[in-house]
Amino acid sequence: MSSGDRxxxxxxxxxxxxxxGCQMNVYDSTRMADLLAPLGYRLVAASDExxxxxxxxxxxxxxxxxxxxxxxxxxxxxxxxxxxxxxRMVLAVGGCVAQAEGAEILRRAPHVDIVxxxxxxxxxxxxxxxxxxxxxxxxxxxxxxxxFPAEAKFDFLPEMAAPQGVAxxxxxxxxxxxxxxxxxxxxxxxxxxxxxxxxVLQEARRLVGAGAREITLLGQNVxxxxxxxxxxxxxxxxxxxxxRLIRALGEIPGLDRLRYTTSHPGDVDDxxxxxxxxxxxxxxxxxxxxxxxxxxxLAAMNRKHTADAYRRLIERFxxxxxxxxxxxxxxxxxxxxxxxxFAATLRLVGDIGFAQAFSFKYSPRPGTPAAQETQVAExxxxxxxxxxxxxxxxxxxxxxxxxxxxxxxxxxxxxxxHRGQLIGRSPYLxxxxxxxxxxxxxxxxxxxxLGAGQNSVAGTLDMRPDAAGVSA
Ligand code: SF4
Numbered sequence: 001m002s003s004g005d006r007x008x009x010x011x012x013x014x015x016x017x018x019x020x021g022c023q024m025n026v027y028d029s030t031r032m033a034d035l036l037a038p039l040g041y042r043l044v045a046a047s048d049e050x051x052x053x054x055x056x057x058x059x060x061x062x063x064x065x066x067x068x069x070x071x072x073x074x075x076x077x078x079x080x081x082x083x084x085x086x087x088r089m090v091l092a093v094g095g096c097v098a099q100a101e102g103a104e105i106l107r108r109a110p111h112v113d114i115v116x117x118x119x120x121x122x123x124x125x126x127x128x129x130x131x132x133x134x135x136x137x138x139x140x141x142x143x144x145x146x147x148f149p150a151e152a153k154f155d156f157l158p159e160m161a162a163p164q165g166v167a168x169x170x171x172x173x174x175x176x177x178x179x180x181x182x183x184x185x186x187x188x189x190x191x192x193x194x195x196x197x198x199x200v201l202q203e204a205r206r207l208v209g210a211g212a213r214e215i216t217l218l219g220q221n222v223x224x225x226x227x228x229x230x231x232x233x234x235x236x237x238x239x240x241x242x243x244r245l246i247r248a249l250g251e252i253p254g255l256d257r258l259r260y261t262t263s264h265p266g267d268v269d270d271x272x273x274x275x276x277x278x279x280x281x282x283x284x285x286x287x288x289x290x291x292x293x294x295x296x297x298l299a300a301m302n303r304k305h306t307a308d309a310y311r312r313l314i315e316r317f318x319x320x321x322x323x324x325x326x327x328x329x330x331x332x333x334x335x336x337x338x339x340x341x342f343a344a345t346l347r348l349v350g351d352i353g354f355a356q357a358f359s360f361k362y363s364p365r366p367g368t369p370a371a372q373e374t375q376v377a378e379x380x381x382x383x384x385x386x387x388x389x390x391x392x393x394x395x396x397x398x399x400x401x402x403x404x405x406x407x408x409x410x411x412x413x414x415x416x417x418h419r420g421q422l423i424g425r426s427p428y429l430x431x432x433x434x435x436x437x438x439x440x441x442x443x444x445x446x447x448x449x450l451g452a453g454q455n456s457v458a459g460t461l462d463m464r465p466d467a468a469g470v471s472a
Contacts, residue, residue, distance in 0.1 A: 015041035016050035018071070021058020023261070024218050025095055027171045028121060029056045032094070034158050035124050048078055052090040052128065057097035059184045062363045068097045072109040079111055088136045090114070090128060094121055096188035099146050100367070106142045117146035118174070118189050122156035148190045154199060163210035166442045167413050167425070170207060172200050172227065172245070173219030178264060180291075181301045181370040182331060182362060185220050194219075194227035197240045197248065201230070204249055213444060214257035214411055214425075215249070217242075223263040223272055243271025250279040256444050257411060257427075258282045262289060265305045265313055277320035284321050285355065285428045288313070289329035293348030294341035297334050301370070307348050314352055325355035325399060325428050332388055333362040333381030335373030342384045349391055355399040355428055357392045361385050393454065400430060400452035407462050408432070410447040412440050431456035 015036055019029040032054060033043050047053045053075060057068050075091055082089045092114035093105055099117040106112055113131045116124065127143050154171075175189040204215055219225060225242040229235040235244065242260065249258055258281045265288060276282055292298050293307045317324050330349075332342060349357075361381040364371035403426070410432045412424035422436040424447075433456060434447055440461070451458040 013039070013041045013051040014044040014049055015052050015054070016044050016047045017054045017056055018047065019056045020064075020095065021060055023169050023216070024118075024171060024174070024220065025056050025058055027169045027218055028095070028118060029054070030164065030169075031157050032056070032121055032124060035122065036128065038158070039125055039128060047075065050089065051087070052092065053078075054092045054094055057093060057095035059096035059100055059188055059365065065097050065101055068093065068101075068105075069108060072105075072112060076109070076111045083136060088132075090131055092116065092124075092127075094118070096184065099188040100184065102146045103144055106144060110142070112142050114142060115144045115146065117148075119148050119153055120145045122153045152193065152195075154195050159206060164207060164212060165413065166212060166411060167214045167216070168207045168212035169216050169218050170200065170203055171195070171218045172242075173222050173225045176221045176224075178221060178266075178304070179302055179369075182334060182365065182368055184365045184368060187367055189220055192221065192224050194225045194239075196228040196230075197245055198228075198230045200227065200245060201248060201252070204252055204255065208252055208254045211442065213255070213442065214259070215255060217245075217249075217258070217260040219260075220262065221264050221267065222260045223267040223269075241269060241271050243269065243273075243275040246272075246275045246279055246282055250281045256281060259285070259429075261287050263287065265290065265310050266303075268313055268316075273316050273320045276317060276324065283427045283429075284324045285327070286317065286324060287327040287329075290348065291329060291331050292334065292337070292341065293345035294337070295344075297337050297341045297345075300336050301331075301334055307344065310348070311351060326352060327356045327429075328352075328354055328358075330357060330359040330388060330392075331362045332359065332384040333376040335362070335370050335375055337362075337376055337384075339380075342388075345388065346391060349388070349395070353399075354392060354395050356396045359385060359388050359392060397452070397454055399428075400454070400457050403428075403430070403449045403457055404452050405449065407446050407448050408459075409444050410434065410459075411444045412436065412442065415441070426457065433458045434461060436461055 015033060017029045017032060019025050041052060044050055055068060055071060058064060079089045079091055090113050091111060093112055094116045095118060098115050105115050114127045123145055173194045175192045176185045177192045179186050207215060223242045225245060226239045229238050229240045246258055290310045291301055291303060295306045298306060314326060408426045410424040410426055412422040414423050416423045416433055420435055422434055422440055424432050426432050432447055446462045447459040448462045449457050449459040
C-alpha cells in the first residue's frame, strides 16, 4: 500500500476501540490508535458514531468468545444502519479471542472486515487500507491475519502519538513460555519476546517528555524480560534483565515512579530484588501471583515453584526493602484441589499477609491442559472462594489501617467526585482521596493518611518542608 493510497483514503474518520481485559490490551489499544492516526482516524467515545470499530478482546474470562460474538451481533445492526444511510463502518476484531478463534470469527460473523492477532496489529494500517479500497457492497471476504510473524511488531510501531497522562504504561515484554495448566496466554500471545532496552528507554523518555511521572512496565511475564542491551554496554549475553532495565529507567530525569506487572515467582533474580533496595523510584509494592499454597496443586498447575519458595522470595524482598507490600492472584478449585490443598492456601495467605489480592474460581479455558481434567464441584469452589476472599478482605483492611498516621507520597491523577477533591495513588496502589487544589493534579505530594476503608484511604496534604522528601 503506497502512501498515496493511504492519503487518498485518509479523510478525517472516527475510531472507537472497545478494550477488554488486562493493561497489556489497554497499551495495545493505545498503539492501534497511534498506528491509525496517519490514516486520519481520531478516537471517539462511542461505537454508534464511529467509522471504524475495533474490539480488542481478552480470552481470560469465562465464555470470552461468546461475549465477543454477542457484541458482534449488536454491531451488525449498527453497521447495516450505517450502510443504509450511505456510510460505511469498518469492523475489526483483535486481541486474544481473535487469535484463538481466527477464521471462525469470519465464518460466524461475516460482517467483520478484519481479524488480527496481538502480534500482527502493526499491520493494521495496510489491512484497513486494503479493506477500504474494496467497495463496501462488493462480496469480499474479511481479512485474517493471526500469524506469529517473524518481524518484531514493536519495530513497526510509530512513536507514541497521544500522551498518556501522568501515569503511563509501557509494554516491554510479551508472550509466555511457562504454559501454566489453566492459562491461554502462551497459545494466544505466543513465545516470550523482550523489546531491546534502548527502545524501552527511548519510549520512556518520550512518555516523560509528554508529562508522565509514573510508568508501569508491562509484560505477560514481565520479569522474564531479557532485552538486547544498549550498544556499548557490558552485560552477560548482550542482554539486560528487568532489574538492570529498571536501574537505567531510574536515571531518567522527571520519572518519579516505576512499577512492573505481571511477574512469575520463578523469574525473580537477585538483580530484581536489589533494584527494589537501590532504585528509589521503584515503588515498594509488588504483584506476584502465587495461585495456590499447595505444592501438589502448584505442580498440577505447572507453576514450577513451591509454596515455601514463594515464602522465601517474599522474605528476600522484605529484607531488601522492609516497607514492601504484596499483592497476588489466587485460583481456587483447580482440578485435583482437595480441602487439604485449600487449607494450605489459607496457611500461605496467613503467613504472607497481602495488601490486596485477586481471587477467582477455576474455570476451564478451551485448549488448556487443566480443561481436560475432572473438575472440582461448583459448590466446593464457591465455598472456598468465599472463605479465601473473607481472609483477603480482612488483610486488605488491616493493611489500609496500618497506613493511618503515615505520610505517603501520592501522585494525583484525577479529580475527585466532589469539588476541591483529588484522587491519587499511594506507593501501594491504594486510591487516596484528599481535599486539594486542582494545581496539584499531576504532582507527587506528601499526604498524611487519616482514614482507611476497604478499598481506599483518605488523608490531608502535608506541606511541611520536611514532609516533601518523604519516601514510601
Ligand atoms: S506465567 Fe502467567 S502468562 Fe505465563 S502461562 Fe502462567 S499464568 Fe499464563
